[in-house]
Amino acid sequence: MSADTLTLLRAGKLDGTRRLDLSCGLTDFPREIFDLAESLEILNLTGNRLSDLPADLPRLKKLRILFCSENDFHHLPPVLAECAGLSMLGFKSNRIERVEALPPSLRWLILTDNRIAAIPPSIGNCQPLQKLMLSGNRLESLPDEMAACTNLELVRLAANRFRSLPDWLFRMPKLAWLAFAGNPFVEEPTAAAAEIAWADLALEEKLGEGASGVIHRAVQLSSGRPVAVKIFKGAMTSDGLPASEMAAYLAAGGHSNAIPILGKIGGHPDQAQGLVMEWIDLDFTSLAGPPSLESCTRDVYPMEASYPLPVVIRIARGMASVAMMLHSKGIMHGDFYAHNVLRNAEGSCLLGDFGAASFHSGLPGLEQIEVRAFGCLLQELLDRCESDCGGLRELQQRCLLEDVRARPSFVTILRELDDFA
Template sequence: MDRSDTLAALRRGELGGARALRLPDGLSEIPREVFALADTLEVLDLGRGSLSDLPAEFGRLHRLRVLFCSGNPFPRLPPVLGDCPTLSQLGFRGCGIREIPEEALPRDLRWLTLTDNRIEHLPAALGERPLLQKLMLAGNRIATLPDRLAGAENLELIRLACNRLETLPSWLADLPRLAWIAYAGNPAESATAPTAAQRVPWAELEIGDLLGEGASGRVHRAVWRGRGDAQAVALKLFKGAMTSDGLPEREMEACLAAGPHPALTGALGRLDGHPEGAQGLLLRLLPPQSRVLAGPPSLASCSRDVYDPDQRFSPDHARQITRAVAEAVAHLHGRGLLHGDVYGHNILWDAETGAAVLSDFGAASALPGGDAGAALARIEVRAVGLLIGELLDRCEAPPARLRALERACTHPDPHRRPSLAEAVAELRHRPA
């Protein structure tokens, strides 16, 4: 049903018993009829409009689990959110929010998206939400993180890119479940020199079909005629806006800095002269049978990928995929980069051969040297371990040695995890 039709049906009283409600853009107030659904409503999307606060009786929505308010001009996170007893996911992206009152954080908060706002300070109470699993804070003005966040033992993903952090607190790398982190575009990120790259004129390209689209841009099939013979390539055109991971410019720089590796998509050059000024990268074109390994996290899975329920992997393919990804991540660490997003939905694989390629550098950050870099690298070791487990869960007879490696890589004490080099060595081992 169209969102405008949904609003009309709501006002006619035709949506009794609805569990999800997605209203159209342009609302200036919440329709009173929403509260008639209090006994069933679990997901509410208020669209992009001119809402700047929520009514005092919002807590009447006692079954509400998910609320999306992105694109509405909220000066602060509404305190009334704390009155909703089952609310666990909040999406307030691009709202101009400056203030986060403690009482606005629901008791069962699990997933909080505050990307692209004007937040300078976070309340200490954020670390007192024991279910907190996913925290999206890119594109704000945050200079420090509250120390109590060190107690967020279930936090698995944090996005801190494009803030004002002078340092990353050491306790981040000690969080027992943290597997995905992005912090590019902060003063805390190690300085890196720009990567030299071939400039590819727009006039040398013939643009073909759309291959895929993500938060940061679209990928097209293309033919490049700049080297004499025509070459089939992939062209990623960036949208230029802040994503939940950070800025597209940082993604481009990381992709170029990564250099060539058989298990990475690989940048061939930077686009020049797009007629609308769009930025872009030429990437190697993967075989047509390449498929995305998994779907991105859902509202229910929060920070974990969603696999086809019928998907199965042979033990050999599970080992081959995880070995390729681990080798690619180790290569990135050796070049001073943290990928930040080692997920099945960022892996393309060939079901016939088992070959796999890690893509998407949107969450990549510069990896410092020394102990600080080694500590951050151990976060990514956990991400590799989770991937191993996901594939083994879909094997008929998962090898015991790979199960042992999964447990080692995901150990709650990061200091007891193996290095990526040790994980790669184990993944290269083939049973006799």
């Protein structure tokens, strides 16, 4: 399809195009793209063999989003800093070693799975930055200037070379979703788990797909029972390492508001890693969809989404309860989002997807970061509540306080929610 698109581009038949997707082995940036300068907003060049971008790229004056993942870049082209309207850059899975300059207008930066050893201090000028994905690099530190990026909400630092996290990170006023597993300072326990043979599983239809893997319905042949099987995609995801996810899932143990794990897969023909999970009734559906390009850090709900107050309270209690359990075991979920919550019409709910989970060994401040994530979830529920929410609004607002230390703990949150039940 991209080859056909390239043909149409070169024939001048894409006038007015706002989004252009080209993945056809390109080694050079097609100059015909500049013919779309008056309209082009999203340019996706993922899956080519590009190693640089043209010096006159700023001619694409309406360009907001640029994807160049899975190419051959060894550096982040400095010309990007001159593109005044860029709000999102995706350069995942290249061979980038150097990052010299960034556009100050960035909201969302993806540099996962590269060879980056340092982030430039100029990142502190990226005041709108909300989402920063740096997992799978060679970072040992972050520049102190980054503390000026006070709009940061989601940060991925997994699988790097950090021996500690910077103190200022724990004071970031809006940070809610943080992943840091797979670094030298993180001790990941080895949890015993039942091994379920791949030959004992019959995969059926695909149920869903996330950053770390694909989930299928399956049948365990020896017992005949339905199960869900998650096969990890590879050695590195945008959230971190599959091994870290498995360790967190298994260490979390059982909780009535977490998806139960039956065991890990053994004997996969391609040596793929995977988990076997208890089958969840189809009455349970995702509470929301993941963030969009426009919403950046916030989940997307159906337009018609509306919940009775008792359902809101039940979901909130369930999620506060499982979060309290996780932190009591030194586990930060890191992706505490509505799109990782399954729920039914009555408000029974289950938290899943531990792809961004990290062991924190009691590091102070991490629970309060996740409390903000809970506050975002509660805010979304209350915004769609069918009746007056009373004091729940006050609780939700305390969870979002920019003074991290002033936020309530999950123990306090659960106690206060019990008063509303």
